[in-house]
Amino acid sequence: MLSSLSKWSLLALCATAPLAAAERIITSSSLNPCQENSDFSATLFNVAFTPNNRSLGFTVEAVSQIEGRIDAEFELFVYGYPAMKQNLKPCDNEELRGLCDMIPGKIDLSSNIDIPPDVMSAIPGVAYTIPDLDAVVRIQIKRIGTQEVIACVEAELSNGHSVDQKAVAWVTAIIAVTGLIASAITSGLGHTNTAAHVAANAMSLFGYFQGQALFGMVSVPLPPVVAAWTQNFQWSMGIIRVGFLQELATWYQRATGGTPTTYLSTLNRASVDVQKVKRSIDLDTLYKLTRRSNGDFGVEDERVVLHGIERVAFRAGIEPTNIFMTGYIFFLIFLLAVTLGVVIFKFVCEGLVKAGKMKHDQFLDFRNGWRVVLKGIMYRVILITFPLMMVLCFWELMVRDSPGEVVLAVFTMLTMIGILGWGSSKVIRIAQRSIAMHKNPAYILYSDPAALNKWGFLYVQFKAAAYYFIVPLLAYTLIKSMFVGLAQEKAVVQAIALVLIEAALLIGISVMRPYMDKKTNGFNIAIAAFNFLSAVFILVFSNVFGQPKIVTGVMGVVFFIYNAVFALVLLLMVLVSSGFALFTKNPDTRYQPMRDDRGSFIKSQTQLTTELDALGATARGEGKGTHARIEDEDDSYSSSSLEQRQMAAKEGAYTEHYQPAPPRTPVDGYGGDHYNSHQAAPTAPVSYYDRNSPAPSYGRTAEPPYRSGNNASPWQRGAGYDH
Structure with missing residues (x-):
């Protein structure tokens, strides 16, 4: 059964393999001990086999404590399956006779030998093209006579083909950023419903990419195809190599009292093992063997085993001591680029309007209040980069590359937690005030433009009744980052913690369904389910079950196949929704109105055709020029300036229906003065207009019929207050 599964897995990977290669080759760059107290260890091991000319070239620098006549046994494992086993018998083989009588000391070997045709024919052709080949050669050295195993070494083989491709990273990054840009443009054009959906899906997609990257950062030994696949998403964690930035990070570390590593520059002198799947040795023992002193010969074993975050950095061509600064620099670059982009877009829009190339009412809200919009976008950038900075800051607290970097990590971590914590508390206070005054959290959350543009990124993706759900999500991210960053030496602890954390999120989302509609809930539940499944796989890879x-x-x-298919589906969904948002005349027709009636409260609704829309206009102060202020006046662009009132009048917000007569609010006893006073709602019974009756005409003396007290209010329907 297991043999059949291995064949099917090989066939599945073959489907993704390149059809042709310029030159077939199999290489290995590290010789690793596979038992404790091994008497043979290699500090440098490079082997390359090219079948086209049947040559095997190798360079080996090793230290041996073995003395006497030995025997050697060769084993080949392919995806854990024992494909070949053979006794080398060096004492009976002319080519290996030099290894028969071993003497203690340092061994230096460098040669190029021809492989016989019969050996070539035994190697399957698929071995040269299958991506991320999981093949290991193990050699056990035994004493002749007693057959006691005195040394064990392994060499992991690679054919140069991998699912870790720059093209995959670029495509995923472009589509994710396109979703965010599409939502911003759509919002500026006034399609708030579409913008909320596209932004929610793009943010969830970005979160999925970061989740995949975090799975690659755990210290659990990963199969080669898993390590390669998760490497495609490390860009979302700021792990991107740029030459001059690496020099800048190294300079900063040295200038602040640190000592950088030189693994990448000493590969020709030392063996670096990028940790993969455990074979026959436990993780703690593996760590003990990484830097072992051979006291008998005064030679220090320079072999280094990289795991977890260090493994990710090394695969990206980044020195482990530069990981934190690399991520931090890209965080600053991202923040600066977004800020400049918003400012440039503002002045471009103004220039196009003055030149008559763009309509005066396009992006009107953005142009009038771009400073508040910019603050909201910067806060959103902090939310997007929160996982990567938390992981890297916690990691820096553990490794302490330099005192300056530790201080920077602590300052960044506390600042980001403080900003998002303050924003979350602000949203909760606004929502609670709205509930107290109007029995609906959406009333003020969506009627105040300053609150919506500044803090909306924390709650627009959720239904109004679940405005607080950003707090559990931030806690989930923070706890997950703590285990990934702080528990790098405890692989099993990391794996178990990830399973519990992902399970908690999956249960919470599935039970509460906090997102704005069924499709968005389904989108996020699917992501949570796949993340939980991936966490279970990570637990299995830790070998806790043996x-x-x-x-x-x-x-x-x-793991690779189902995540690749799921990522493709998510990318297509976000790409299609972004395309509809950007290239259709009225993209809001694709989405049902929110059940929490948020669309009736949002500013700049030019067609007030329902009774609920008219009440929303009153809430915004468009009937009498009054408004309940939530934010500071300098943060809002909804204040009653003459210019903005004239602009609103041109948009149709002030019509002949809104006469100086006192307006009727949805809550009895609340006129504009009461609404501005921020007082709590009265305890007297509340009556509402009947939706089925003719729409009220403000300024008339006739009183419209009122809703029966036994019927549910439209202000409450869909907001979590159904009875």
Whole structure:
């Protein structure tokens, strides 16, 4: 059964393999110990086999404590399956006779030998093209006579093909950013419903990419295809190599009292093992073997094993001591680029309007209040980069690359937590005030433009009754980041914690369904379910269950396949929704109105055709020029300036229906003066206009019929207050 599974997994990977290669090659760059107290260890090991000319070139620098005649046994494992086993018998083989009688000391070997044709024919062709080949050669050295195993070494093989492709990283990054840009443009054009949906899906997609990157950062030994797949998403965590930025990070570390590593510049002198799947040695033992002193010969073993975050950095071509500064610099670049983009867009819009190339009412809200919009966008950038900065800051507290970087990590971590914590508390206070005054959290959350543009990124993706759900999401991100950043030396602890954290989020979203509609809830529930499944796979990879090696190999292939398919589906969904948002005349027709009636409260609704819309206009102060202020006056562009009132009048917000006569509010006893006073709602019974009756005409003396006290209010329907 297991053999059949391994064949199917090989076939599945073949489907993704390149059809042709310029030159077939199999290489190995590290020789790793596979038992404790091994008497043979390599500080440098490079082997390259090219089948086109049947040559095997190798360079080995090793230290041996073995003395006497030995025997050697060769084993080949492919995806954990024992494909070949052979006794080398060096004492009976002319080519290996030099290894028969071993003497203690340092060994330096460098040669190029020809491989016989019969050996070439035994190697399957698929071995040269399958991506992220999971093949390991193990050699056990035994004493002749007693057959005691005195040394064990392994070499991991690679054919140069991988699912870790720059094209994949670029495509995923472009589509995710396109979704965010599409939502911003759509919002500026007045399609708030579409903008909210596209932004929610783009943010969820970005979160999924960061989740995949975090799975690659755990210290659990990962199958090669899993490590390669998750590497495609490390851009979302700021792990991107740029040459001059690496020099800047190294300079800053040295200037602040740190000592940078030189793994990448000493690959020709030292062996660096990018940790993969455990074979026959536990993780703690592996760490003990990474830098072992051979006291008998005065030689220090320079072999280094990189795991977790260091493994990710090394694969990206970044020194481990530059990880934090690399992510931090890209956070600053992202924040600066977004800020400049918003400012440039503001002046471009103004220039086009003055030149007559753009209508005067296009992006009107953005142009009038771009400073508040900019603050909201900067806060959104902080939310997007919150996972990556938390992981890297916690990691920096553990490794302490330099005192300056530690101080920077603490300051950044406290600042980001403080900003998002303050924003979340602000949203909760606004919503609670709205409930107290109007029995509906959406009333003020969406009627005040300053609050919506500044803090809306924290709640627009949720239904009004779940305005607080950003707090559990931030707690989820913070706790997950703590385990990934702080528990790098405890792989099993990390794996168990991730399973529990992802399970908690999946249960919470599935039960509460906090997002704005069924489609958005389904989108996020699916992401949470796949993240939970991936966490279970990570737990299996930690070898906590002691499963056979082939199970780990097959599960690694399955992990790649189902995540690749799911990521493709998510990318297509976001791409299609972004396309509809940008290229259709009225994209709001694709989405049902929100059940919390938020659309009736949002400013700049030019067609007030329902009784609920008219009441929303009163809430915004468009009937009498009054408004309940939530934000400071300098943060709002909804204040009653003459210019903005004239602009609103041109848009049709002030019509002949809104005469100087006192307006009727949806809550009895509340006129404009009471509404501005921020007093709590009265305890007297509340009556409402009947939706089925003719729309009220403000300024007339006739009183419209009132809603029966036994019927649910339209202000309450869909906002979590159904009875």
